[in-house]
Amino acid sequence: MKMEKLKVLSTDEIELIHSASMELLSTVGIKIDAPDVRELLQEKGAINNDNTKFVKFPENFIEEQIKKVPSSFKLHGPDGSFNFEVNTHDTIFATIGTPIKIYDPEKKSGIRKSLLDDTIKQIRVVDSLKNIVCSHVDVWPGDIQFTTIHARCIYEWAKNTKKPYGLGVYGKLASTDMMNMVSIVVGGNDELINRPRLVGFFNPTSPLHLPQIMTNGLQIFAKYKQPTIIAPEALAGSSAPVTLAGLLAQTNAEILGGVILAQIINPGAPIFYGTVSHITDMRSGNSAIGSIETGLITAGIAQLARFYNIPSRGPGLVTDSKCFDLQNGFERFQTLLLAAQAGINYITCAGTYEATLVEALELLVIDDELAGMVKRAIEGITVNEDTIGLETIKKVATNEKPGATFLAEKHTRKHMKQELYMPIHKLINRNRRSTWRKKGSKDIIASAREKVEEILRDYNPPELSQDIDSELQEYIKKVEERTINDYMKAEGMTSGSVSLPGTDISIKET
Amino acid sequence: MSLEEQVKELVEKWDEDGLKNLCRSVLDNQEASAEELLEIIGNLMKYIGSQFENEDIFLPDLIGAAGVVKIAIDDVLDPVIRASGSEKKTLGKIVIGTVESDVHSIGKDLVASFLFSNGFDVYNLGVEVTPDEFINKAEEVGAKIIGMSSLLTMSMDFQRQVIEELNKRGLREKYKVIVGGAPTTEEWAEQIGADGWADDAIETVILVKKLIE
Numbered sequence: 001m002k003m004e005k006l007k008v009l010s011t012d013e014i015e016l017i018h019s020a021s022m023e024l025l026s027t028v029g030i031k032i033d034a035p036d037v038r039e040l041l042q043e044k045g046a047i048n049n050d051n052t053k054f055v056k057f058p059e060n061f062i063e064e065q066i067k068k069v070p071s072s073f074k075l076h077g078p079d080g081s082f083n084f085e086v087n088t089h090d091t092i093f094a095t096i097g098t099p100i101k102i103y104d105p106e107k108k109s110g111i112r113k114s115l116l117d118d119t120i121k122q123i124r125v126v127d128s129l130k131n132i133v134c135s136h137v138d139v140w141p142g143d144i145q146f147t148t149i150h151a152r153c154i155y156e157w158a159k160n161t162k163k164p165y166g167l168g169v170y171g172k173l174a175s176t177d178m179m180n181m182v183s184i185v186v187g188g189n190d191e192l193i194n195r196p197r198l199v200g201f202f203n204p205t206s207p208l209h210l211p212q213i214m215t216n217g218l219q220i221f222a223k224y225k226q227p228t229i230i231a232p233e234a235l236a237g238s239s240a241p242v243t244l245a246g247l248l249a250q251t252n253a254e255i256l257g258g259v260i261l262a263q264i265i266n267p268g269a270p271i272f273y274g275t276v277s278h279i280t281d282m283r284s285g286n287s288a289i290g291s292i293e294t295g296l297i298t299a300g301i302a303q304l305a306r307f308y309n310i311p312s313r314g315p316g317l318v319t320d321s322k323c324f325d326l327q328n329g330f331e332r333f334q335t336l337l338l339a340a341q342a343g344i345n346y347i348t349c350a351g352t353y354e355a356t357l358v359e360a361l362e363l364l365v366i367d368d369e370l371a372g373m374v375k376r377a378i379e380g381i382t383v384n385e386d387t388i389g390l391e392t393i394k395k396v397a398t399n400e401k402p403g404a405t406f407l408a409e410k411h412t413r414k415h416m417k418q419e420l421y422m423p424i425h426k427l428i429n430r431n432r433r434s435t436w437r438k439k440g441s442k443d444i445i446a447s448a449r450e451k452v453e454e455i456l457r458d459y460n461p462p463e464l465s466q467d468i469d470s471e472l473q474e475y476i477k478k479v480e481e482r483t484i485n486d487y488m489k490a491e492g493m494t495s496g497s498v499s500l501p502g503t504d505i506s507i508k509e510t
Numbered sequence: 511m512s513l514e515e516q517v518k519e520l521v522e523k524w525d526e527d528g529l530k531n532l533c534r535s536v537l538d539n540q541e542a543s544a545e546e547l548l549e550i551i552g553n554l555m556k557y558i559g560s561q562f563e564n565e566d567i568f569l570p571d572l573i574g575a576a577g578v579v580k581i582a583i584d585d586v587l588d589p590v591i592r593a594s595g596s597e598k599k600t601l602g603k604i605v606i607g608t609v610e611s612d613v614h615s616i617g618k619d620l621v622a623s624f625l626f627s628n629g630f631d632v633y634n635l636g637v638e639v640t641p642d643e644f645i646n647k648a649e650e651v652g653a654k655i656i657g658m659s660s661l662l663t664m665s666m667d668f669q670r671q672v673i674e675e676l677n678k679r680g681l682r683e684k685y686k687v688i689v690g691g692a693p694t695t696e697e698w699a700e701q702i703g704a705d706g707w708a709d710d711a712i713e714t715v716i717l718v719k720k721l722i723e
Binding site: 401402403404405407408409410412413416422426432434435438 | 524565568569570571573574577608613614615616618619636637638692709710
């Protein structure tokens with residue numbers, strides 16, 4: 001049978017958490033900055049308070065909205081040739097993170113600021129991998145003007161991969177640019193809506209707050225039916241209760257808030273019920289995404305997502321380590337394995353370390369292998385007459401030739417590739433020491449580096465027509481002409497700050 | 511499909527009977543001689559060996575293919591060649607086995623398959639092979655090389671005993687003796703007076719080729 005799903009909540013406990021979230025949503029509500037969004041929700045039956053900016057949701061209203069969420073959807077690459085389904089029962093793997101630095105063995109510190117060239121390389125490497133199905137704006141192009149990054153990234157995505165892409169739903173204007181540009185690539189809005197290309201990330205701010213920039217962007221993503229991940233990054237003990245049950249109740253309310261909003265904007269808008277929540281380290285106050293509790297929280301979220309019949313997204317392959325040490329290895333694997341065992345449908349963060357702030361393409365390739373291993377684990381053990389292989393056991397055991405093994409048996413050959421995970425990148429070293437030494441005594445990072453070099457050397461970019469290319473470049477020029485104030489105006493924000501990793505932009509009201 | 515392609519398909523499918531039948535019908539219809547078939551099979555095994563070396567295929571693929579081919583050669587081609595009064599072309603005959611008190615066969619089987627796929631005529635005696643069995647077989651088939659495997663430190667000393675037995679019988683100079691297996695080393699080989707040591711299957715082929723020259 002397939003591996004049974006890991007459970008950290010009983011059915012009664014799921015009900016308790018659900019009830020607690022319902023109470024939060026109906027009695028406290030969610031703080032929503034955007035007045036137009038509050039108004040829209042009020043029109044549809046929510047209870048708005050313009051003074052507090054909190055919107056309360058009656059329970060039956062919530063349940064009605066949840067019913068509209070699709071339990072599966074497909075994502076496509078630029079030309080549509082590559083696609084995958086996201087549903088509530090399979091597990092697939094992707095990137096996502098916020099790396100602003102990238103591993104560089106030539107630097108004394110081992111890292112440097114990431115640049116557009118790195119962004120492109122990451123997209124290309126993901127395109128070449130087997131188990132990592134989607135890249136996102138992971139590697140921050142630190143050399144590109146902040147206000148044009150989304151446009152440049154869409155352009156490079158269209159030119160460098162056959163897989164879908166993801167971006168933060170940062171505002172109406174930028175999200176509209178994304179839709180317009182991708183429509184140029186795929187041949188129109190209808191094609192984009194019918195066969196989605198983009199994954200949006202929508203991060204509620206814990207506790208119980210949906211910021212304006214995010215709800216603005218969600219309006220566009222939902223309108224175009226681009227699957228959007230609603231994933232709070234609550235930290236147990238600081239932005240959520242220290243108790244994991246409390247964190248689940250609170251973040252469930254936050255996620256449902258996003259889910260409701262998306263369904264109100266466009267009923268049937270595809271959603272990932274998501275999490276990146278983890279804990280606060282009680283000594284330093286730092287977040288600890290590689291903690292064992294991350295896996296527990298993620299497992300709880302997987303169960304809640306199934307309770308609502310919505311595809312789930314959770315982090316795996318995450319670590320707080322700053323180098324390629326054992327901590328890096330065990331944290332990325334423990335978070336991955338727990339997420340997979342719990343049945344998270346879209347496991348993300350491949351290729352990252354240092355709480356996803358740093359990228360290593362080497363890790364990306366290793367993570368592709370780990371994902372393959374975990375997929376094998378989920379398959380469990382197949383038991384039937386053929387797999388028990390009684391005849392083969394009898395044959396080998398009673399073979400008159402001494403030292404007979406199962407190696408040359410047809411049974412072995414027939415089943416080996418299904419039964420045994422065959423490492424795809426030749427990174428995992430199972431040689432004897434002498435052979436390993438002969439081949440240069442390489443550790444897995446060195447082997448992975450060679451693999452990355454090979455991928456990038458052999459890479460053949462997909463074809464993008466000259467017309468589309470020019471049209472996209474024209475579009476980017478328009479985006480480049482805008483100022484940060486144009487964005488603030490478009491988002492209806494006269495002051496505030498945009499805080500992204502490595503970028504803090506504050507606009508004071510004039 | 512060319513004859514080469516037919517042979518390749520049957521070998522890759524591990525179809526022993528199919529391969530034997532093909533060889534028989536080719537010989538009956540005089541489409542090719544036994545020597546020509548042997549050459550086709552030899553080239554195929556070299557190709558399969560190189561695939562294994564490049565990690566494009568897996569251990570069972572190599573050992574299985576070698577097993578299928580060996581049966582066709584022993585049952586069909588070799589008798590025909592012998593009947594014509596000649597002997598099949600080979601780079602050399604090798605007797606190989608795991609020494610007494612040791613039942614480990616995987617590494618030794620891999621070495622045997624790899625030697626075979628590289629054109630050697632291999633007599634794989636299995637495991638727990640006594641000094642007498644090694645020497646008698648070598649004498650019987652006219653081998654040039656005796657290869658001994660050992661995976662246990664406890665069984666290593668039996669490699670020395672085979673050499674001592676060869677000395678006792680005055681046959682030491684007649685054979686090149688090679689040893690291998692996880693606990694063995696080049697120093698060990700020297701210490702017991704073997705002619706060579708190899709670390710893995712690929713190196714064994716290189717070593718054996720050098721010794722035979």
